[in-house]
Amino acid sequence: MHFGAIADDFTGATDLATALRERGLRTAVVIGEHDIPTDHDAVVVALKSRTAPVDEAVSASLAATDRLLAAGADRLYVKYCSTFDSTDEGNIGPVLDAIIGRADTDRTIVVPSFPANGRTVRDGVLFVDGVPLEDSPMRHHPLTPMTISRLSGILAPQTSAELTEIGLDTVRGGEEALRAAIDRATPGYLIVDAETDADLAVIADASRHLRVVSGGAALAAHLDAPAVDAHVPFPAVGPGRLVVCGSASAATRAQIADATARGAIARGVDLDAAVSDPDAEIAALTAWVRSVPATALPLISSVTELSDIRRDASATADAVEHVLSAVVAGLVAGGDVHRVVVAGGETSGAVVQALGISALEIGPQLAPGVCWSAGETASGDTVALVLKSGNFGATDLFTAAWGALA
Template identity: 70%
Template sequence: MLIGAIADDFTGATDLATTLRERGMRTAVVIEDLPVGPERLDGLDAVVVALKTRTAPVSAAVAASQRAVDRLLDAGAERLYVKYCSTFDSTDEGNIGPVLDAVLRRVDADRTVVVPAFPANGRTVRDGLLYVGDDLLENSSMRHHPLTPMTRSRLRDILAPQTRAAITEIPLGTVRAGTNALRAAIDGAAPGYLIVDAVTDADLAAIAAASAHLRVLSGGAALAAGIEGPADAAPRSLEPVGPGRLVVCGSASSTTRAQIAHAHAAGCALRQVDLDRALDHPQDEIDGIVAWVRSLPADDLPVVYSVAELSDIRVGAAEVSAAVEDVLARVAAELVAGDTAHRIIVAGGETSGAVVQRLDVSLLDIGPQLAPGVCWSGATTGSGRRVALALKSGNFGATDLFTAAWEALA
């Protein structure tokens, strides 16, 4: 196994797996702590372990990451990749810094690069500052994230409270000075974390080449586009599944809100989660949504969502988010069990994790790409049903994703 990776949420896992697959690696995603027979990993070049650690307590995130790394090393992983969001979602406590500290200790490595840039999705790093499109991170919609509000843009300032390790910034001029110069800067820096500027895909390719000797990589998925794979890069087709469609959205991002608005304008059937019932009477809310979906004509596209406007975000966001995730995951599971839903788009990293865990899926086969960082994947539920899942980071995908994604499964 050339690459063993951990991702701090399920959309991040499929994001990275898609990139590795595009680079010619035979790749799969496995789910945290769920058993997968060694025969299912045989012949894979890369395995990504999907965790649900982005907003977990620090100790729990570190412990889960350590278990996943041990699992990958036992399977023969030559290099490790720590995948986090391209908007560096975290708090002053973590979990990016503490997880990186633990992974480096585990393999006795003294440094790694920190490269969240994802130019195809508008995430770039210049002078150590993270941009979302033309806006600094602190001025983007991520400033209003209910769980990890990003109010600073300098990556060093975000990471420093999370770790005692030294942090070095490597500027764009060094990245563009050539592989040898960049490698010399990486090797000559103080042990710790090296925040590397990247504005284009060519910058990321240069960073990947200059850091090819490092045992541990860290970044968003786009850094992996510079890693060469040994196998045929032809897209892998997925097993056919039934026709029933469903979209569930736990994300409050501006991109997901625009996708919901587009689906509404396109005539899709929309239903918003009643937050009060989700908190106080969750089973009633689940039953109501399930009954509503089943009442629709078979060719309708039901979209169940929690946030249409920023004003929908409640005080006590963590409790509300957990309740929404639970409701959406149980709705999806009931509709799959009842043979109503077979093809499901899930918007939001935490929601994606909740849905996959509720379906008792242990492995995702990576299928066709829908957009940078978004793909269809095939899975078998714990009860043996085959489903197709598109796990979408809240910030990813074109505005028409909810209406256009189904064509890739035809």
Template identity: 55%
Template sequence: MLGAVADDFTGATDLAIMLRRNGHRVAVVIEEHDPGPAVRAGLDAVVVALKSRTAPVAEAVAASERAVDRLRDWGADRLYVKYCSTFDSTDRGNIGPVLDAVADRAGATTVVVAPALPANGRTVYQGHLFVGAELLENSPMRHHPLTPMTRSRVAELLAPQTPHAVEEIGLATVRRGPDAVRTALADSAGRYVVVDTVDDDDLRTLGAAVADAPVVSGGSGLALGLPDPGTPADDWRPAAPGTLRLTLCGSASAATRRQVADAARTAPTLRVDPAAAVRDPGAEIARLIGWVREQPAGSAPVVYATAGPDDLVSEVDGAPVAPAVETVLAGTGRELVADGTVSRLLVAGGETSGAVVRALGVGLLRIGPEIAPGICWTAAETAGGRAVTLALKSGNFGPDDLFTSAWEVLA
């Protein structure tokens, strides 16, 4: 069995999509949840979703170590460390320290580093990470409030985070095929090796080369090349529709702001009041719930944090806004699912997705149909026993019309 550790909830579903696409029966386990031996027996891969991307380093490492220990107890003989395709991290971590801990636990001497996801414009060439046609350092990720990415060479991003050597394998080697990549990896003196990958065929080559490696690392794209286990296809069913479909949007990314603007042309939209979220979150949750319940049956309202650069507010009364908004959005989703108003819920933003899933008390996500690259519907059950269909979207992913087109997949 393949066991994976993902540093946020949207990244976990992103990886699970890729694994399901190439034949794996896969589920996402939320943090410390144990799905039980009966469920695990029907799976080829388990992805443990953590909320560790921007956690303190020691906390992220400890959570990842616990996840690895559980996965190995469940029978995982190969490990996959999943991080964002834009390599979101600082010079202190958390990617490097987590990789060190996992490699040490598994006794891995060489680990590939492959953040590329060409379907979403993330590629690695001559060791540099590109977002579309731009170097990472020139992309909107340069201004990320928690992990500003001001360099583009992946080795230079990883090197300050680990005491181990970081080397590179160029595209010419990759284009010679899996055997050439295996030889280059065997000859490498570095524990970590950044591999050029500019299209899906490159990722398939790399995946074939490292199919038996004890530890691999990357974005979700690397999973494209992992071998199909040849097991029967997984079945999947969405929850019965509730009165409304709901999008909860905490991301402030440029892509998500475009999605909010597109949805506002046809769907009811309401912005979270950042000051109210900080000062009186209970009252703000009540306001949002009241508004959602007023919307016409069958509609798909959108509750969002920001729609444009002028909406960005980092602090109110000296308190950070982002965690307050997450709390408000999660509380809103929890109450509307609990009373049956909503059973189909799309959540935008990695941190927001984690907060919503935790608030719902969801322990397991069964992977369903793909909506767009890196985004899928999942089936879950809340702590209160409610069936719910969830889509968890990374802030930077998805087409502009996502908040309206996503529902068509469930029609």
């Protein structure tokens, strides 16, 4: 196994797996604690640890690391979101600390840049579509509001490791110059600037000697990999469609608006009912989806405007995840739905876990960071899933995605 990867949410796992698959690596996504296959070039373990308590995130990440190393992984890849979603407590810093220690190495790179999706780093500052992170819509994220743009400023409260910034001038000096900078830096975390895919290619080449690398998925698109055919036929699935949105991001809200303008039939989750009587809300939403004509696209959303976000955002989010995942699981088990687009990392994780899926097969790519995947549920049904980060995908994704499946 060339790469063993740990992703802090399920959308990030499929995002990374898509990049590795495009590099020609036979790649599997394994859900949580399920068995690691030993016949793949790369395995991504999908965790639901981005917003978990620090101790839980570290424990789950170390357990995944141990299993990947035992399965023969040569190198480790720590995957986090390209908007560096975290809090002052973690979980990026504590997880990196733990995995670096387990791998018995003293440094790694920190490269969240994803140029195709507008995430770039210059002078150690993370930009989203040309705007500093703290001035982007991520400032209003209900679970991980990002109010600092400098990556060292985000990481400093999370780790005692030395933080070193490596600028674009060094990156654009070429592979040898960057590798020398990496090797002579004080042990710790090396925050490397990148504004283009060409920059990422240099970083990937210059860091190929590191046992552990960390970043968003875009870096993986440039990792050294064998030239093999990693593509396998995507399984056929039934026609039943559904979109569920737990994300409150501006991108997802725009996608909801576009889908409804194009004829999708939308309904919001009753947030009060989701908290006070979730079983009744699950039943109501399930019945509603079944009432939508087969030719129409049903769409369930939790948030359409920022004003919908509650002060008790965490408790409400947990309730919404439970409701949406239970609705999807019931409709798939009932044979009503076979293809589901899920918006939001936490919601995606809840849906996959509710379905009882142990591994995902990566299918057609829809956009940078967005793809179809397929998995077998606990009851033996095959379901096709798009697990989409709230911030990713074109505005028409919810209506355009279906054309990629036979």
